[in-house]
Amino acid sequence: MIHPQVQQALDAMSTRTIQNVFLVACGGSSALMYPSKYLLDREAKSIASDLYSSNEFIHRNPATIGAHSLVILCSHSGNTPETVEAAKFARSKGALTVSLTHEPTSPLAEASEHVITYSYGPEAPAFETNYSIMYQLVVGLLSIKEENEKFHQLLHSLQSLQAVYDRAKSQFAERAKAFAAAHKDEKLIYTMASGANFGVAYSFAICILMEMQWIHSHAIHAGEYFHGPFEILDKNVPIILLLGLDETRPLEERALQFSKQYGEKLTVLDATEFDLSGVDEGLRGYIAPLVLNTVLRQFANELAEARNHPLSTRRYMWKVPY
Amino acid sequence: MIHPQVQQALDAMSTRTIQNVFLVACGGSSALMYPSKYLLDREAKSIASDLYSSNEFIHRNPATIGAHSLVILCSHSGNTPETVEAAKFARSKGALTVSLTHEPTSPLAEASEHVITYSYGPEAPAFETNYSIMYQLVVGLLSIKEENEKFHQLLHSLQSLQAVYDRAKSQFAERAKAFAAAHKDEKLIYTMASGANFGVAYSFAICILMEMQWIHSHAIHAGEYFHGPFEILDKNVPIILLLGLDETRPLEERALQFSKQYGEKLTVLDATEFDLSGVDEGLRGYIAPLVLNTVLRQFANELAEARNHPLSTRRYMWKVPY
Numbered sequence: 001m002i003h004p005q006v007q008q009a010l011d012a013m014s015t016r017t018i019q020n021v022f023l024v025a026c027g028g029s030s031a032l033m034y035p036s037k038y039l040l041d042r043e044a045k046s047i048a049s050d051l052y053s054s055n056e057f058i059h060r061n062p063a064t065i066g067a068h069s070l071v072i073l074c075s076h077s078g079n080t081p082e083t084v085e086a087a088k089f090a091r092s093k094g095a096l097t098v099s100l101t102h103e104p105t106s107p108l109a110e111a112s113e114h115v116i117t118y119s120y121g122p123e124a125p126a127f128e129t130n131y132s133i134m135y136q137l138v139v140g141l142l143s144i145k146e147e148n149e150k151f152h153q154l155l156h157s158l159q160s161l162q163a164v165y166d167r168a169k170s171q172f173a174e175r176a177k178a179f180a181a182a183h184k185d186e187k188l189i190y191t192m193a194s195g196a197n198f199g200v201a202y203s204f205a206i207c208i209l210m211e212m213q214w215i216h217s218h219a220i221h222a223g224e225y226f227h228g229p230f231e232i233l234d235k236n237v238p239i240i241l242l243l244g245l246d247e248t249r250p251l252e253e254r255a256l257q258f259s260k261q262y263g264e265k266l267t268v269l270d271a272t273e274f275d276l277s278g279v280d281e282g283l284r285g286y287i288a289p290l291v292l293n294t295v296l297r298q299f300a301n302e303l304a305e306a307r308n309h310p311l312s313t314r315r316y317m318w319k320v321p322y
Numbered sequence: 323m324i325h326p327q328v329q330q331a332l333d334a335m336s337t338r339t340i341q342n343v344f345l346v347a348c349g350g351s352s353a354l355m356y357p358s359k360y361l362l363d364r365e366a367k368s369i370a371s372d373l374y375s376s377n378e379f380i381h382r383n384p385a386t387i388g389a390h391s392l393v394i395l396c397s398h399s400g401n402t403p404e405t406v407e408a409a410k411f412a413r414s415k416g417a418l419t420v421s422l423t424h425e426p427t428s429p430l431a432e433a434s435e436h437v438i439t440y441s442y443g444p445e446a447p448a449f450e451t452n453y454s455i456m457y458q459l460v461v462g463l464l465s466i467k468e469e470n471e472k473f474h475q476l477l478h479s480l481q482s483l484q485a486v487y488d489r490a491k492s493q494f495a496e497r498a499k500a501f502a503a504a505h506k507d508e509k510l511i512y513t514m515a516s517g518a519n520f521g522v523a524y525s526f527a528i529c530i531l532m533e534m535q536w537i538h539s540h541a542i543h544a545g546e547y548f549h550g551p552f553e554i555l556d557k558n559v560p561i562i563l564l565l566g567l568d569e570t571r572p573l574e575e576r577a578l579q580f581s582k583q584y585g586e587k588l589t590v591l592d593a594t595e596f597d598l599s600g601v602d603e604g605l606r607g608y609i610a611p612l613v614l615n616t617v618l619r620q621f622a623n624e625l626a627e628a629r630n631h632p633l634s635t636r637r638y639m640w641k642v643p644y
Contacts, residue, residue, distance in 0.1 A: 027550045030546070055516075059517065059572060062364065063365060194381075195381065214554055221378070223404065227402075231636060247382065248377075248382060258644050322580050
């Protein structure tokens with residue numbers, strides 16, 4: 001049932017002492033690791049973890065990287081120079097390197113000891129996609145090292161993920177269109193979330209809005225909101241607020257209450273609306289961001305369509321030297 | 323020479339095993355802890371660290387909090403409800419709690435085992451202010467637990483900080499005025515930095531621009547810039563870019579090169595211009611963000627003046643329930 005390349009990586013972990021985990025990638029590939037950091041924080045009794053953008057990781061050079069470190073990296077193309085360098089750097093420190101990529105013969109795959117090729121695209125089964133693989137790796141690690149008992153429930157839950165995605169997408173299809181129609185002329189749209197969901201808000205802000213739509217944005221942490229950012233709110237400021245199912249939901253609910261009272265351009269995606277049949281009750285907080293991310297991708301598609309600005313449009317990325 | 327309350331906190335640390343450190347606060351008080359996280363990452367050989375907004379910390383409830391944890395908290399008024407709760411939560415887990423505040427009889431001071439009252443305002447000696455106290459605490463910890471040899475150099479360097487601040491402020495006074503004149507009509511200003519300096523960019527974005535000036539903002543990480551945010555750049559997008567002296571400076575320099583080429587509203591604060599006499603060579607990367615922050619405060623003052631929008635203006639904070 002488990003991906004054979006994930007099993008190989010877990011086998012490698014089981015032969016070593018692992019004291020800390022570094023989650024290392026750039027942009028969207030980094031954002032998809034945030035839920036795993038949340039999970040590690042909540043579940044890991046003795047293994048420390050940190051998440052860094054690849055070049056920050058290399059130059060920051062944390063003193064605890066070494067032979068007892070696991071470094072998980074991700075690059076879709078496997079070509080991101082900073083992430084390839086980070087893999088080499090981690091290996092030079094003696095760390096165990098496990099990379100996720102869509103390209104099995106890429107530079108990242110070559111630079112890493114263990115490679116997991118994930119599936120991608122509208123036809124890819126959710127179980128084999130990047131978010132699912134990340135959870136298989138980190139919960140697998142905790143199963144091996146700390147006797148965490150959630151691994152089998154997790155695998156079982158992830159097997160139901162495709163059906164969850166399909167239901168959520170059809171449930172939110174009309175709302176995605178309505179969002180696009182209402183926001184097509186906006187110059188700035190904030191996103192907001194906390195806990196396991198913050199990475200999804202971050203990804204939508206920097207990859208979808210800023211990169212692919214040239215719309216100003218900023219992923220606001222729902223707890224930090226009340227210590228600065230909320231002063232920007234008025235009736236004309238659009239915010240996309242995510243409400244997940246994890247333990248930080250009260251932070252998101254507080255942000256909702258305030259934003260409803262003083263704002264008029266609020267878009268709420270609430271994970272309590274999802275039909276999560278097949279997903280273990282105790283894991284729903286961890287799974288919600290994956291579903292929120294899938295639904296938000298429809299919002300992105302519809303926005304691009306309504307603005308006549310395809311998601312593939314770039315002016316600098318892959319086009320000019322940087 | 324060391325603050326007696328800092329010494330008391332260090333004495334308390336020396337009687338206990340400390341396996342991990344949590345840096346817990348909200349908004350600007352959280353931002354001022356980012357350099358300490360950077361320092362801990364680079365210097366701590368065995369002590370793990372994490373930084374969380376207070377309510378995220380409580381609800382995330384990391385599994386590693388316990389009797390071997392040190393939790394450092396900060397609230398200027400000592401009244402921030404989430405941070406007071408976080409202190410109580412940390413104590414309930416058996417952690418050692420040390421709080422920074424300007425108000426020695428505040429709820430946070432009462433809720434914490436050890437309290438350090440820092441100085442504040444234009445007359446406050448830099449050595450006794452919040453950033454300096456944070457470094458005294460974390461380097462003091464590493465001195466006690468890991469025989470880190472930088473503690474005495476640090477104390478010596480921090481004694482020179484006031485003179486560094488004074489020189490930097492007069493050096494940048496004219497540029498602060500010019501910045502304000504050029505940006506007074508902007509609706510959005512991004513900030514950018516990496517490494518030890520990122521918290522300063524974050525603080526300026528969420529506390530100064532969004533909270534105190536109602537200007538849209540977002541602190542972009544200089545490494546992440548090239549994986550999404552840079553696509554927003556054109557000749558009309560204002561960015562404040564910080565260049566520090568720490569090991570991640572190459573990330574900030576790369577962002578500078580690109581932004582100079584494709585943008586026309588770039589404001590650069592480069593720490594190589596500071597006269598850091600009295601600050602140990604090996605500590606200048608850690609000290610630079612403190613000086614950048616001081617200089618940026620002048621930019622804030624001038625911007626508020628030019629816009630006729632005092633930094634004390636609020637529409638929600640302390641005025642309505644939230």
